[in-house]
Amino acid sequence: MASTLGRAVHRIRPPGRRQLRTFASLTAAGLGEAVLPTLSLIALVRLTGSETSGQVVFAQSVAAVWFLLCDPCLENAAQRFVPIEQQRSGRGSSLFMRLIHWDVAIGVAATGAGLLALPAARLLGSVSDEFALMLALAIVARGAMASYGTAGAAFALTDRLRALGVLRTRCAVLSFGLSLGGLFLGGPLLYLAGQAAGALVMAVVFYLLATRVLVAELGPAVARVRLPPGMVAFTVKTSVGTSVAGISDSGILTLAGLLGGPTLVTILKIASAPGRFYANLAIPVAAMLYPRIIRTATAGAGRAPIIRDVMRTTLLLAAAGAATITVALPVTDAVIGMAYGPGYAHIGVVALVLLGAACVKGTVCWSNVLPLALGRPGWRLAYLLAEGVMLLGVLLVAGRTASSPFQASLCFGWGTLAVAVLGTGFWIASLRPIADLGCPDSR
Structure with missing residues (x-):
């Protein structure tokens, strides 16, 4: 993996004009x-x-x-x-x-x-x-x-x-x-x-x-x-995976409403907004990679172009995430206070932690499409199940042990960041095995 990363760094180049417009x-x-x-x-x-x-x-x-x-x-x-x-x-x-x-x-x-x-x-x-x-x-x-x-x-x-x-x-x-x-x-x-x-x-x-x-x-x-052939099994796995991913998001708010009432729901909704903004920068990258990886795999071009594109994406988004945190760190409290009122300014620390989790997770945004493009939806499903269980577990523990809705939201934020770091490490380590399975003739 280190050699792959090194080659990607040397070969990295800015996206083309057409890609930038898209x-x-x-x-x-x-x-x-x-x-x-x-x-x-x-x-x-x-x-x-x-x-x-x-x-x-x-x-x-x-x-x-x-x-x-x-x-x-x-x-x-x-x-x-x-x-x-x-x-x-x-x-x-x-x-x-x-x-x-x-x-x-x-x-x-x-x-x-x-x-x-x-x-x-x-x-x-x-x-x-x-x-x-x-x-x-x-x-x-x-x-x-x-x-x-x-x-x-x-x-x-x-x-x-x-x-x-x-x-x-x-x-x-x-x-x-x-x-x-x-x-x-x-x-x-x-x-x-x-x-x-x-x-x-x-x-x-x-x-x-x-x-x-x-x-x-x-x-x-x-x-x-x-x-x-194979479409039904593929659809079942991808649908379950998408449902699990969505439940990890919407289900968080639903569970928060049951544990901490409307106040905890409102805090999490407000605090997650910066992370959602950043995720909307990473989602288009995955959307552009998906058809590109499918075309490469079906054309029999081998795994090398796929790994190269994925590593370039990882490096670019890692830099973007670091820049985003640097800019957001000194201003988040003030922005939330101005937007929602002074009584909500203290939520800024929760928002920063959740933004950090989104930036970490965004570096491997390709994890949502790579297994699907290579016909291996089971990888994505297994990971999303594990991630969803961990996130809901973190919220359950935070809601049961914290003394206030704010403390519960802060505990959940740090737990979410820890899950994002673990997930990013898993996908980077899994890149080559997935590429080998999806392009077996290229080895």
Whole structure:
């Protein structure tokens, strides 16, 4: 590994102009999807207080967990198997249309099931009328988003990630405007209604544009197609992995609501914002690497180009993470105090620790796509299961032992950083074995 790292350092070169434009577009979209909801959260906290805003966030996290359990996340299967089917039979577009239609249908079914469960919960006295309405609106919003991933895969498959970034940015602005307008007009319920309306509009736009660009590139979907061999097993593993990863995020807020109430939920939501911003810088890099690694592996070019690209990415993001922490260290308390009010300024130390965890984890952002691109989703699933158990365990211990919601959030932050360091070491050590398994003929 040391020799590989040394070669990567010597060969490292800046990304090309086209790559930078794509990265800029995806980064702008990711930051928009992180910054604009954070601005609306700031308005929500300032207008309603930590108790009510914590209930809103809790409702959104419950809805997110529900769809993580129900949504099969077919976008990874689309990115891996549509090119294979196109090369084999010329019916890649038929396979894609089948997958996206399944995604839409599953989203509608899961939304209906979630809404039907609410009256029963209300009759049992598990939720109040107001919280039931919050949950219903959050479920509708998440249900509309069910096909986003598969629709986005169409832009990756047709090498239009830059256009995807522009589209996502516009949709983020629309959702922000509707949610903020709803908040000022009618409070938390209309805030959630605005988000649901924005998600529904975005779902229609994504579907129409995604199917149009894919058909234009691969041809019309004129025939039925059988599922490629191995796709079902691949989809099961990637879907479970994505669900586990999402539960590690949304499940944290859900568990925080059960352990520490709305106050702990609000603190964690605020403190995790800087880390989410940084993660949105790393996610576009992984999105760009995914189709590139797939093309390299299917072309039989061997493992060397894959390892080279991965190590370059690791080094660049390590430098970016160090620079981010250096800039954030002296200003985080002040920024949070200005944004949410002086009473929240002390959360800055928690935010810094969670930002550090995000920077460490971001150096191996390729871990989310490398095993999938090489047809080894079991590696990702096993790691995500271990990571999710550790994070939930850290929060459980922090919530049970800490004397206050702030102390619980700080303990959780340090535990999250420790998990990130362990995970980064695991993936760097696993790079060559995964590449060997994915490209066995190159050894």
